Amino acid sequence: MFQISLAAARVNAKLSQQEAAIKLGVTEKTLGNYERGKTVIPGTTLQKAAKLYDIPSDLIRLPNVNDGKHDDEFFLNGSTV
Numbered sequence: 001m002f003q004i005s006l007a008a009a010r011v012n013a014k015l016s017q018q019e020a021a022i023k024l025g026v027t028e029k030t031l032g033n034y035e036r037g038k039t040v041i042p043g044t045t046l047q048k049a050a051k052l053y054d055i056p057s058d059l060i061r062l063p064n065v066n067d068g069k070h071d072d073e074f075f076l077n078g079s080t081v
Contacts, residue, residue, distance in 0.1 A: 003061035006049065007035040013053040024048050037063025 004012070010020050021031040024045060033039035041049070041062065050057035 003059055004055065005035070005061050005063070006041070009049070009053040009055050009060055010035070012055075015052070020049070020052065023052055035063075037065050040065045 010017065013020075015023070017031055017035075018028050021028040024031065025048075026034075026045065030039065034041040034045070046057050046060065046062075050060060053060075
């Protein structure tokens with residue numbers, strides 16, 4: 001299955017990062033962090049983005065976020081917050 005990055009989906013929808021952020025109800029910095037994988041995008045925001053960008057959410061490829069709380073090792077070791 002072909003997937004497209006969150007940033008590419010936004011660009012294909014002909015929206016600037018600022019325009020998309022306003023429509024998604026987040027700051028431009030937050031949207032940039034989602035696109036670069038610095039922050040995990042909440043599912044509700046992903047669904048809004050998919051609708052805004054007119055693309056099914058399962059076709060949006062999300063970057064891996066290495067924040068210590070969502071890493072595979074965290075869950076495999078049975079760690080808790």
